[in-house]
Amino acid sequence: MKDVDSLVMRVVHWTIPLLTIGIFAVDLLTPVGIAVSILYVVPLLLTVFRSKEQESLYFCGLATGLLWLGLFLKPPGSSLLYGVLNRTLGTLVLWILALGLIRFRRLQHESVQAERDLMSERVERAHAEGLMMEAQQARYYADREAVRAGVGRKEAEGQLLVAQLRLESIIESAMDAIITVDEDQRVVLFNHAAEQMFGCSTQAAIGQPLDRFLPTRFRDAHRHHVQGFGQSGVTSRKMGHLGTVMGLRSTGEEFPIEAAISHIAVEHQKYYTVILRDITERKQAEIVLKETTERWQLLMQYAPAALAMLDRDLRYLAVSQRWMSDYRLEGQSLIGKSHYEVFPEIPERWKIVHQRGLAGEVVRCEEDRFVRQDGTEQWLQWEVRPWYTIGGAVGGLVFFTEDITERKRGEEALHESQRQLTTLISNIPGFVYRCRNDRDWTFEYLSEGVSDLTGYTVQEYLVQRSISYGDNTHPGDRERVWQEIQAAVAQRRPYETTYRILTRAGEVKSVWERGEGIYAMDGGLNYLEGFVTDITERKRAEHLLRQSEERYRRLIAISPYAILVNRGDRILFANDQAIKLFGAVKADEILGRSVMDLFHPDYHPAIRERIHELVEGRAQVPMLEEKIVTLSGRSVDAEVSAARFVDEEGPAILVMLRDISERKRLQEQLRKTERIAELGTVASGMAHEIGTPMNVILGRAEYLMDRVTEEPIKKGLQTIITQVERITRVMNQLLSFARRKTPERGALDLKQVVEDSLEMFHERLTRSQIQLELLLADPCPMVLADADQMSQVMINLVMNAVHAMPNGGTLHVALAPELQMVKLTVADTGHGIPREVIKKIFDPFFTTKEFGKGTGLGLTVVKGIIEEHQGSIAVESQEGAGTTFTILLPMADNKT
Template identity: 35%
Template sequence: MIDDELIGEAHLRHIVESAMDAIITINAEQRIVLFNPAAQQMFRCAATDALGQPIDRFIPQRFRPAHQGHIETFGHTRVTNRRMGMLGTVTGLRADGDEFPAEASISQFDTSTGKFFTVILRDITQRKRAEAALQESEARFKAFMDNSPTIAFLKDTQGHYVYVNRPFEMHLNKPAAHVLGKSVFEVWPSDIAHKLHDHDAKTLVADTTIEHVEVIPDAKGELRQWLVLKFPFRDSSGTRYVGGVGLDITHRKDLEEQLRQTERLAELGTLASGMAHEIGTPMNVILGRAEFLMRKTQEEQTKKGLETIVAQVERITKLMNQLLTFARRRPSERRAMDLRTTVETCLEILSERLARHHVKVDTTIPLDLPPVHADQDQMSQVFLNLFINAVHAMPEGGQLRIAAEPTGNHVTVTVADTGHGIPAEYLTKIFTPFFTTKEVGKGTGLGLTVVHGILQEHGGSITVESQKDQGTAFTLMLPVSPSQ
């Protein structure tokens, strides 16, 4: 019959030999008496080379004094073991000089031959690399989101914010510390919060991405329009959230409104031009006959009646003139303006129209182009007029080319199309009010007049070159901002 003690020793030896963690036993002199296969693999050292050696051999020089102190202190306590992780992360030294992080547990026991300490080590190099990679990934993602031109947020299904990026904090003046964990009703005024919550609910119900235009106050408290894409989101546990990114489109909306106003003004100009033509001639006849009769009549009562007729005809004429000059521009507010951004914004507003008419756009504007001294809204009106005219000139499609370059104290901008061109005899007249090459009822003759007036007010200029069936090119000169 096999002795139970021998069976126990064999079983223990098998456990030590097959363990995946390194197991090292040292005596009271801190010399190695047990070095299992996992320790040999971890430290890249054979047991024959490790047994009898001081444990310091496998500890970096800088940690040896502290390690010796820890072992001595541990030996004097009544504690028999400390679990894995209680010692924190320790640093091991492989036989080839490579250092590595490890978790350790330690135990002590007494025998008839003296005190012994057993250390179990687990190499956590891969875990540390994974943690470092995760931290790097999180830092990269945070930097990406914090440098994004869009605001970004994440909310739970109850409307509580669980994440906001840096642009959210900056543009909306809502620090993360004052937002996270709070619902939209705690962060925003009631009317705004209800709309945001309704949009969140619709997104969750639809279970798909939905585009919303939301009105939210900015850092100054001014209401801004944001194009927000909201989407449902589930984390690894299946918990649902509403994610969203938003872009401030207030300026674009303002430009769209200016475009609508320009088109309404054009319609008004067409109406006023037609009325002036249709009403002007008979009014002149009535005025002329009334004045003639006033000179002939001697009757005071008749003369008074004719004077009333003259006054009313002059009133009608004045009203017609007021209609024709209805869209007088406000005083310009000039400052340093990025021409490239203004051109790109105008092209974006007209993108659908350009695509519908098969007009390809070629833009050449240097990134280092100096800013011009101009009113952004008025310059948007200039480019919208020129671009729309170019589209009209290319009913079957073509190319719109926009280029800019510095020229001394000015910036030269060229807007050219490949349309039907302007006859030579008309080139000297195109900036004249109410002159148009378009069919009757399709143009007011005011657009280029307005463009010419704006550029003159800015201390700039506009010229035109055109060849029939070859296209038209407008050249604009704008003063560089004094700050340059």
């Protein structure tokens, strides 16, 4: 091949001028119409083989000249215009071709430069080694030719020439520095690349020792090394086998080189040829590559994303730590394992995705569910992307996945919570809002509840803005609400207010609102947020409650019962009746006291038991008669019932009391009356039985009295008679009390009765030296009374008075009207009645008189009669000073 090339070079050298001259001659000879001039293209193309690219240009210029010269020299003909056009075209073609050739050659030159790229290092090395081989071969030939020179000089010279040419072109065009030294290590060959590498021209390098291109510290070692190599049988060592050595540029800069060396002996002279390559850039590239790889691995491993790189068979090449943790694969080694082996649960649809990825497609999915073999569920966002080899083929897949389970759950939770909030907002009785702080309360958000409240729809407020909440507010409350909210906002506290609104239907509703200002980062008020609810019903209920309360308050106030409320053994409330019952003036005198203070100690155990029952949950305890103690210490009979109730402050006891002392008194009186009536019955029965025996005693005594004369016997008999008479008196008193008939009441002049009765006593009074003092109103109103009974009353009272004044005194009898009654007073100046006795004087058979003088029934009878007449009798007495009986009797109507 090389022979052919050099032959062509030589043939071209002289073919171009010959062809040019030939074409010019033909052009002259041919008529104008024939475009022979285009044949200049042939020699032009041949210039490609010339070494200098400018030669095509030179030739093109020459050919253009000849082309137009040919036209001038030729005899002009009819087709001159055609000829001109023809040649113009030809010239154009020539120049385009020439320029094209130049461009082609330049591109070729640049592509040679480009081959020095680092990525094609292996090719380059092979090329360099090839050059080396070629050079060696060429030298071999050259050497052999030289050796053979003597034998066949002519032939040898020819071959030598070819070899030299080839060698020179190789050496010049080699990208590695090629330096040949002789046995003395002086430079004999220094190519262009070496010039550039060491910054030293060939002229300057030739004849210089090689040491000059080595850093001083390597020089000796290198020299020995080269000599050692020369003495060895090895003729060449490949690039890189020597390791990296350092070169020295003329500027003094050291740089790493790789070297290949070969040696050859020509005519006993040894020559060493070194091929050197500057590997500064490669070294740097290697470092860069290493760093890049490390960085890439670091990035891959620690990327905060699940990444996996797989080859075409979906075997793992690399995974990020996140991948391991996301899929709970910690501790396993995935590299080299099949993706499907690691995840046997991978669904079929994903396998299809992998196939699509391997076909060059990028597939992604925002949300996908992945059910793991153990049943757990993962939500993933993923992307499957093919990666390409340098050759451009799909090398495998890269998976980017993100476990969005948490996010998904969060979104679901958020969604659920939003749904709940929406449900909540739509179900609350009222509405929530966000509004501007203006007088219209311009809404920015509003819940549906507003239409139930105001009758206007959310659209009317927010979209059409045909109504504002400011308009809805009752004119009477508008300013107040504004002031309240402004005050709250100014103090940055929530506001709470109650006001009225006007609904679409013209209704007035009461609403309650609570809200607060929402402030921006800079502290300015953004808007207000809050809640409004209808309290019309509540207001109405409150009103009703107040009414009801008022009703019950009145009820309690007018209740005939005394009412107390007791909680925790402290009285909380007492109504007026209770205040009165306990003899207090103000409620404060009772409130706060223990309930026990107000009850008689005898009843404390029973009351405690009742309170205990109520506290234990019994609703109420029955009415019971107890005794209370008033503030002044007086005991009063009371009827007490109690009920338990519970309010917000806890259980309490409601106590109801009624003063029953009057009833008790009446009962007692009735009881006494009944006893007396019983006594009457007994006395009556007894009277029948003893009447006859008494008569026998009396009769016999009188019988004997008539027949005896002895005084002592007569005296004894008289005693018997007197005693029987006494018994008879008692029995008659008793019987008159027991048998008293229903009084025949009518209008009675009491004055007459008094005077008649006193008349009966006239003698007696005189005898006892008793002064009579009469003070009878005249005229005195009539009383409604029975004459006989009134007489009996008078006799009894006067009799008592006389007995009270055995040593004389004054009997004072008065009669006077008093209100609708007539008052009869009978007073004496006798010995009086002792205090402890005075209560008993109306009791039957109670007497202070000496034995035989009183029956003990007189005042009982008097009291009975007066009470039967709806009157009253009272006694006042002072021991040693006298006794006064006061009787009040109802007046008779004027008609009767």
